[in-house]
Structures are given as structure tokens and as C-alpha cells.
Amino acid sequence: xxxxxxxxxxxxxxxxxxxxxxxxxxxxxxxxxxxxxxxxxxxxxxxxxxxxxxxxxxxxxxxxxxxxxxxxxxxxxxxxxxxxxxxxxxxxxxxxxxxxxxxxxxxxxxxxxxxxxxxxxxxxxxxxxxxxxxxxxxxxxxxxxxxxxxxxxxxxxxxxxxxxxxxxxxxxxxxxxxxxxxxxxxxxxxxxxxxxxxxxxxxxxxxxxxxxxxxxxxxxxxxxxxxxxxxxxxxxxxxxxxxxxxxxxxxxxxxxxxxxxxxxxxxxxxxxxxxxxxxxxxxxxxxxxxxxxxxxxxxxxxxxxxxxxxxxxxxxxxxxxxxxxxxxxxxxxxxxxxxxxxxxxxxxxxxxxxxxxxxxxxxxxxxxxxxxxxxxxxxxxxxxxxxxxxxxxxxxxxx
Numbered sequence: 001x002x003x004x005x006x007x008x009x010x011x012x013x014x015x016x017x018x019x020x021x022x023x024x025x026x027x028x029x030x031x032x033x034x035x036x037x038x039x040x041x042x043x044x045x046x047x048x049x050x051x052x053x054x055x056x057x058x059x060x061x062x063x064x065x066x067x068x069x070x071x072x073x074x075x076x077x078x079x080x081x082x083x084x085x086x087x088x089x090x091x092x093x094x095x096x097x098x099x100x101x102x103x104x105x106x107x108x109x110x111x112x113x114x115x116x117x118x119x120x121x122x123x124x125x126x127x128x129x130x131x132x133x134x135x136x137x138x139x140x141x142x143x144x145x146x147x148x149x150x151x152x153x154x155x156x157x158x159x160x161x162x163x164x165x166x167x168x169x170x171x172x173x174x175x176x177x178x179x180x181x182x183x184x185x186x187x188x189x190x191x192x193x194x195x196x197x198x199x200x201x202x203x204x205x206x207x208x209x210x211x212x213x214x215x216x217x218x219x220x221x222x223x224x225x226x227x228x229x230x231x232x233x234x235x236x237x238x239x240x241x242x243x244x245x246x247x248x249x250x251x252x253x254x255x256x257x258x259x260x261x262x263x264x265x266x267x268x269x270x271x272x273x274x275x276x277x278x279x280x281x282x283x284x285x286x287x288x289x290x291x292x293x294x295x296x297x298x299x300x301x302x303x304x305x306x307x308x309x310x311x312x313x314x315x316x317x318x319x320x321x322x323x324x325x326x327x328x329x330x331x332x333x334x335x336x337x338x339x340x341x342x343x344x345x346x347x348x349x350x351x352x353x354x355x356x357x358x359x360x361x362x363x364x365x366x367x368x369x370x371x372x373x374x375x376x377x378x379x380x381x382x383x384x385x386x387x388x389x390x391x392x393x394x395x396x397x398x399x
């Protein structure tokens with residue numbers, strides 16, 4: 001134990017330490033690597049496109065990521081704990097965070113094919129002689145490219161159009177019946193009928209809802225409907241990490257799918273790594289998203305859209321229309337079109353002028369003389385900048 005003299009002696013050192021610290025050189029300012037690298041940034045009035053890096057993560061998500069980065073954890077433990085929380089929110093039996101929705105498709109089908117048989121897990125994508133099934137059935141109208149995630153497992157796609165064709169296509173080789181929600185109006189067989197037929201035949205079902213939130217209810221709607229697996233992107237409306245997604249559904253299938261995921265090697269999913277920061281960040285984003293006042297968010301998007309629409313249609317020769325796509329990217333979407341005989345500018349020219357201005361703005365082309373604009377990825381106040389610039393460019397091109 002210290003005596004009184006020793007305590008006084010130690011306390012006398014404190015001002016000296018404080019003095020030394022206060023005289024230390026201030027820390028160097030953080031480097032703005034985006035500026036240092038010369039990377040163009042822009043106002044995103046287009047949407048949640050992967051090529052445009054999806055969405056921006058809110059402060060709550062970034063804080064969760066930062067906190068997760070300060071400690072070591074066992075990756076499987078992180079996935080299990082987070083998966084339990086996600087499953088509870090989404091009415092699923094189980095869930096896991098994947099490297100995007102595309103990864104969820106591959107891993108989900110891998111789980112269907114292999115079960116928990118480790119030899120089968122390591123055999124993928126080689127199916128011959130393994131006893132694994134080899135075919136996935138989908139409607140022709142649902143084939144828009146993402147089915148490559150399914151053929152990554154070694155399976156081949158069987159395309160059908162009618163219920164009769166579906167019934168004939170189902171065989172002992174059928175591993176999965178796959179449904180693409182954004183194209184559900186392009187097929188003759190609806191969600192409920194698809195699930196009913198599959199259950200009758202004992203075939204697992206998977207639905208891809210990559211860009212189908214909002215509405216928020218879609219996060220549990222298809223689990224409640226009876227789909228065995230549901231796959232969704234994390235870096236779109238939920239504003240989680242762009243490289244994250246969610247695979248949710250039946251517990252035994254999620255358990256099997258995880259055997260093809262990191263940290264395990266010798267699997268087709270080894271390269272689909274999701275780190276602890278992304279997993280926890282994805283959960284933080286989901287938790288935030290389901291607690292949002294969705295009605296208020298929609299009103300904000302509509303107000304921003306109206307600001308841009310009023311500016312655009314004030315230019316002679318310009319017409320506007322606001323739609324709300326029912327499938328995929330369900331958000332107010334402003335179409336701005338113009339009469340080329342009155343405004344000497346094509347779509348490419350308008351895109352370039354907006355892109356090359358200061359600040360740079362991205363919108364989407366929608367025909368020879370038309371663009372589409374969404375406002376859900378705008379920061380507060382950016383709608384005024386977009387409105388002003390769009391009106392300026394259109395006015396300057398008016399004959």
C-alpha cells in the first residue's frame with residue numbers, strides 16, 4: 001500500500017504528463033482517399049444499381065461496422081447469432097448473410113443438392129455419379145440472366161410456360177423450382193400456384209426478391225407464403241453493405257447451405273466471403289429498415305420527385321409522368337420526355353451534360369428522348385440541385 005508521501009509524489013507527475021501530451025504534435029488529418037485517387041462522385045438520381053455502388057449506408061450501419069471491426073470473433077458464431085435475429089424479423093426458420101443475392105441463389109441451391117453430406121458439398125459443381133439431382137425448373141419469362149447463379153452448382157435449367165409443361169417437366173432429376181419475383185407478371189403461373197404444385201410433388205422452392213423491397217412486408221411475405229428459400233439483396237433499399245445479401249428459409253436448407261460457405265474451404269462458395277463487419281452491418285441495416293416510418297419515407301420521395309417534375313415540365317416541349325413500379329424498385333419514378341423538334345438534344349447528350357457538370361448527376365436513359373429519375377437515393381436537398389440542373393440543360397437546348 002502506498003503511504004501519503006508516495007501518493008503525493010505520484011500525483012505531482014500528472015501535470016507533467018498532461019503538459020507533454022498537450023504539446024504533442026496534432027494528429028495528421030485523415031486522407032480523403034476518394035479525392036486522392038481522383039474518383040468521380042455524383043448525385044444518384046438513378047437508383048440502386050450495382051454499377052453505381054448501390055446505396056449509401058446510414059450512420060447506424062457504419063457505426064455497427066466500425067464496432068464490429070475492433071474485436072476478433074468466430075465467423076460461424078457471428079452468422080448464427082445474426083441469422084437468428086434476421087429469421088425472427090422475417091418469419092423464417094433460419095437465415096444467413098451472403099455475399100449478395102446472387103450468392104444466396106448459388107448457396108441456397110447448393111444446400112438443396114447436398115444436404116449435410118460433406119462428400120457432396122466438396123463434389124459440387126460435379127454432379128455426375130454423386131446421386132445428386134441436376135435440374136432446376138423455371139418459367140421462360142423469368143429467365144433474364146440471373147439463372148447463372150443456379151447453373152454455378154452444375155445444374156441445368158428446364159424452361160416451361162404452362163402448368164401442363166411444368167407437371168411434365170418434374171422428374172426424379174428435379175432439384176428445385178425457382179421463381180423470379182420481379183418477372184412474376186411475365187409467367188403464366190403465379191406465386192401461390194407455384195408453391196402449391198411444388199409441395200404436392202415434394203420439390204423445394206426458391207424465390208429471388210433481390211430488388212423487391214420496398215414494400216417492407218416482402219421481407220416476410222414469401223416466407224409466410226411457403227417458399228422454402230427466399231433470397232434478397234442487402235445493399236439496395238435496406239442500405240446495408242453493397243456486397244451483402246440474405247438467404248432465409250427452412251432451417252435444414254440453411255444449415256446445408258452454410259456448409260458451402262466460408263470459413264469452410266473446398267467448396268463452390270469459398271470465394272463468396274462475407275466478413276464479420278458486413279454480417280453485423282447487414283443486420284443493423286435490416287433492423288433500421290423495418291423500424292422506419294415507411295409512409296413518411298414515401299412522402300419524402302414524392303416531395304422530392306414533385307420538385308424535379310415541376311422544374312422539368314416548366315420547359316416548353318417537356319412532358320412528365322410519375323409511376324410506381326409494382327415489381328422491383330417500388331418507388332416513385334419520374335419519366336421526363338421531350339419533343340426533339342423543340343429541344344435539340346438526345347438522351348445520350350442529356351446524360352453526358354448532367355454527368356459532366358458540377359456536381360455530377362446520374363439518371364437513367366428511357367428512350368431516344370427520355371430519362372427516368374428516382375429520388376430515394378438522394379440526400380436531403382439534392383433534389384433541388386437535380387431540378388435546377390435538369391431545367392438548365394433542357395432550356396439551353398430549346399430551339
